[in-house]
Amino acid sequence: MTGLPRRRFLQLAAVAGAGLAVGVRLGGAGEALAAGGDLAPNAFVRVDTDGTVTVVVKHLEMGQGVDTGLPAIVAEELSVPWPAVRVVSAPADSGRYNNLLFGTAQGTGGSTSMANSWLQLRKAAAAVREMLCEAGARRLGVPRAQVDARQGRVADSASGKGFGYGALVDEAATLPVPQDPPLKDSKDFTLIGKDGAVRRTDATGKTDGSAVYGADVILPDMVTAVVARPPTFGATLARFDDSKARAVPGVRDVVAIPSGVAVVADDTWSALKGREALRVEWRDGAGATLSTDAIRARYAALLEQPGLAARREGDADAALAASGRRLSAVYEVPYLAHAPMEPLSCAVRLGPGRCEIWAGCQSQTSDQAAAAKVLGLQPQQVAINTLFAGGSFGRRANPTSDYIVEAVEIAKRADGPVRLVWTREDDIQGGYYRAFFLHGLDGALDAAGNPVAWRHRLVGQSIAAGTAHAAAMIKDGIDRTSVEGASTLPYAIPNLSVELHSPALPVTVLWWRSVGSSHNGFVTESFLDEMAHAAGRDPLEFRRALLGDAHPRHRAVLDLAAEKAGWGSPLPAGRGRGIAVHESFRSFVAQVAEVSVDGKGGFTVDRVVCAVDCGIAVTPDVVRAQMEGGIAFGLSAALYSAVTLRDGRVGQSNFHDYPVLRMSEMPAVEVHIVPSAEPPTGVGEPGVPPIAPAVANALFAATGRRIRTLPFGGRIREG
Numbered sequence: 001m002t003g004l005p006r007r008r009f010l011q012l013a014a015v016a017g018a019g020l021a022v023g024v025r026l027g028g029a030g031e032a033l034a035a036g037g038d039l040a041p042n043a044f045v046r047v048d049t050d051g052t053v054t055v056v057v058k059h060l061e062m063g064q065g066v067d068t069g070l071p072a073i074v075a076e077e078l079s080v081p082w083p084a085v086r087v088v089s090a091p092a093d094s095g096r097y098n099n100l101l102f103g104t105a106q107g108t109g110g111s112t113s114m115a116n117s118w119l120q121l122r123k124a125a126a127a128v129r130e131m132l133c134e135a136g137a138r139r140l141g142v143p144r145a146q147v148d149a150r151q152g153r154v155a156d157s158a159s160g161k162g163f164g165y166g167a168l169v170d171e172a173a174t175l176p177v178p179q180d181p182p183l184k185d186s187k188d189f190t191l192i193g194k195d196g197a198v199r200r201t202d203a204t205g206k207t208d209g210s211a212v213y214g215a216d217v218i219l220p221d222m223v224t225a226v227v228a229r230p231p232t233f234g235a236t237l238a239r240f241d242d243s244k245a246r247a248v249p250g251v252r253d254v255v256a257i258p259s260g261v262a263v264v265a266d267d268t269w270s271a272l273k274g275r276e277a278l279r280v281e282w283r284d285g286a287g288a289t290l291s292t293d294a295i296r297a298r299y300a301a302l303l304e305q306p307g308l309a310a311r312r313e314g315d316a317d318a319a320l321a322a323s324g325r326r327l328s329a330v331y332e333v334p335y336l337a338h339a340p341m342e343p344l345s346c347a348v349r350l351g352p353g354r355c356e357i358w359a360g361c362q363s364q365t366s367d368q369a370a371a372a373k374v375l376g377l378q379p380q381q382v383a384i385n386t387l388f389a390g391g392s393f394g395r396r397a398n399p400t401s402d403y404i405v406e407a408v409e410i411a412k413r414a415d416g417p418v419r420l421v422w423t424r425e426d427d428i429q430g431g432y433y434r435a436f437f438l439h440g441l442d443g444a445l446d447a448a449g450n451p452v453a454w455r456h457r458l459v460g461q462s463i464a465a466g467t468a469h470a471a472a473m474i475k476d477g478i479d480r481t482s483v484e485g486a487s488t489l490p491y492a493i494p495n496l497s498v499e500l501h502s503p504a505l506p507v508t509v510l511w512w513r514s515v516g517s518s519h520n521g522f523v524t525e526s527f528l529d530e531m532a533h534a535a536g537r538d539p540l541e542f543r544r545a546l547l548g549d550a551h552p553r554h555r556a557v558l559d560l561a562a563e564k565a566g567w568g569s570p571l572p573a574g575r576g577r578g579i580a581v582h583e584s585f586r587s588f589v590a591q592v593a594e595v596s597v598d599g600k601g602g603f604t605v606d607r608v609v610c611a612v613d614c615g616i617a618v619t620p621d622v623v624r625a626q627m628e629g630g631i632a633f634g635l636s637a638a639l640y641s642a643v644t645l646r647d648g649r650v651g652q653s654n655f656h657d658y659p660v661l662r663m664s665e666m667p668a669v670e671v672h673i674v675p676s677a678e679p680p681t682g683v684g685e686p687g688v689p690p691i692a693p694a695v696a697n698a699l700f701a702a703t704g705r706r707i708r709t710l711p712f713g714g715r716i717r718e719g
Helices: 006-013 066-078 113-140 165-172 203-208 268-277 292-303 316-322 364-375 402-413 424-429 517-534 539-547 552-565 620-639 691-703
Strands: 019-024 030-034 043-048 053-057 085-089 147-150 153-156 162-164 223-228 236-241 251-257 260-265 279-283 308-313 326-333 345-351 354-359 382-386 418-421 437-445 451-460 495-501 575-584 587-597 603-613 668-673
Touching: 043 066, 043 113, 043 165, 053 066, 066 085, 066 113, 113 147, 113 153, 113 162, 113 165, 153 165, 162 165, 223 268, 223 402, 236 251, 236 260, 251 268, 251 402, 260 268, 260 402, 292 326, 292 437, 292 451, 292 495, 316 437, 316 451, 316 495, 326 517, 345 402, 354 364, 354 402, 364 382, 364 402, 402 418, 437 517, 451 517, 517 539, 517 575, 517 620, 517 691, 539 552, 539 575, 552 575, 552 587, 552 603, 552 668, 575 691, 587 691, 603 620, 603 691, 620 668, 620 691
Parallel strands: 053 085, 223 418, 354 382, 451 495, 603 668
Antiparallel strands: 019 030, 019 043, 043 053, 147 153, 153 162, 223 260, 236 279, 251 260, 308 495, 326 437, 345 354, 345 418, 437 451, 575 587, 587 603
16 A cells, blocks of 8 residues: 655645554554654554644544544543644545445445444544653553553653653654554443533534535636536437627636536626526427326336335245235325535646545545546546535435536536535535435234234335446346335334335435435334334334344333323324334434424424434434434425425425424424444434334324325324
8 A cells, every 4th residue: 555645744734743652454453654744555543743633534523423433432431631633634645544334335324424434433532642651661661561641641650750642742753553453441431421521523614614515615716617407307408599698797607517517707696697598498208298297107006016025035925915904005205305404516726637525525436437537537646625514415426426516527628726606596406415205115913903914005216226336236127226225114013024026216315314224214103103002002112022022122112202202291282203113334323202282284393303323322422413403304205395396396385385393393303312232333323213214103192194295394194
């Protein structure tokens, strides 16, 4: 492996002067990078002569807290006070900064950041700690076993004499790196798992406005671009008249690129006005006549036919046919835009044999490779400066790197640096949606009210089909993201079948926060509630019995949420409680929702009690914040958000017709974390799946009406 240039690492670390840097190879073994500020590959931790510890974070900070949680692991293992920690983003480099759960790619998603970095960063930090302790012992003239590290200082346990880390880095840098350094015992943690022990590293910048996002980048001689894209999926450019656009003050150029027509101007306003003045003719493609109604009808026909088997136990068809107590239901979930607070943006500067990109990149090495391909460069000739992202929920990690490629295509045709800006309308109408799905559910109960059959048939587009991810994500025709949360149903039902149809459509689809679990959690937990009520059983006890002893972590969050919510206690008239539990991304979340109905079809969501088991909660404040955010995000989708098609066009354009939850509508939320010694898992996504079924089940408890179609708005209607 080749090393980073000295200059580049110093830029990364934002540190001048001498220091000790240690990295971890892919297998987890450590190696010394160099002394005196020299550099080496795969650097994660740097200690400088002033005692500052710089942590290089390989994941994108998009609000989920990785710039706090990952450095907290290092600070804990290295035993340094939190104020001494600094954070920088890693460059795009899969050889050093790959996501260990993604293989050879660097990227952030699937709630993997904490899980894949936990041991990697602990070993890197522990190696630094051991080197500093050895250097301290040698300087003090005592055995290594007689010194310990605490609060950024190595001290003799007998005399108390010692040195700050900064004073020892030059000597430590000359020592070999321990290949298997001892890790701290969890009972000695002072930061990890402790409320209030660390403060979010991004809080100040996001509060005072100093945090830098893609749209904030200003480079010398930079121009701003917006793109006119096809109004229907699959359409292509036929011709355009740019005469009026070029007459707009500030417009520099109008150029055709593969995705549409770019207007390049001195500033965003001029570019937008120039785009408004464009006259563009499009050549219709396969999506020109698409409508939500037609898609629904096509899917409904497929629901009547067996699909590919994603899971099969026993004989669900036979058990259903033989049962005298059978339930059936059809659930529907719409296309959904990601709608992050910050729409897509990107700045690009080209030079001889070089490209530099500034963006909130979620898939750094994929974006790097896509940009290189456009320019005819090698990936290492493309430098990516990863900035904060104002949300993403999966949108910035699309297989085509669409917005990155657009910006590079424009930069190829410009005289200097280019900043590409997407508007909210571009975002809502730009595709890469959570897929539209229909779900057909059939269940059967025996005479005692126990489930004896469960058949779940899904119809919806595959995310992976036709992409570079297909080989890894599709097996025997089953896209695992389509059925996750359905094929992994934890309940003990003897005859169980999960089937999938994956029709091809020109609408571009993508992972969306909690991916398949975002809709499968709603469907499975709602239909299980239907079965519980049909059996005359309490929904909580029905779930507990079906989970049995085989799924203790499901039961633990279920019991905790129910206890804290006062499950079973009486409620005033017009109020109802609903419960749901779901595992996604190896984390377990249960939620109890309380609603009030007004007798006229209106309702409010008043309270949500959430219990989460995500293994060791590295930063409890962040865990709670992510559960709260996931609940708000999931409520937006449950109550309001939907993308619809008519005559091939998206019917929504901004938050007036693609509404999201307002602050005044946010319920009171309580989050309870299950104590755990298991390795940490993710929290960015698992808070989403249980909220829609918990609310729908609460509304049934209050009204006796089932909701099977999302969104269900602020009024109750029959499902």
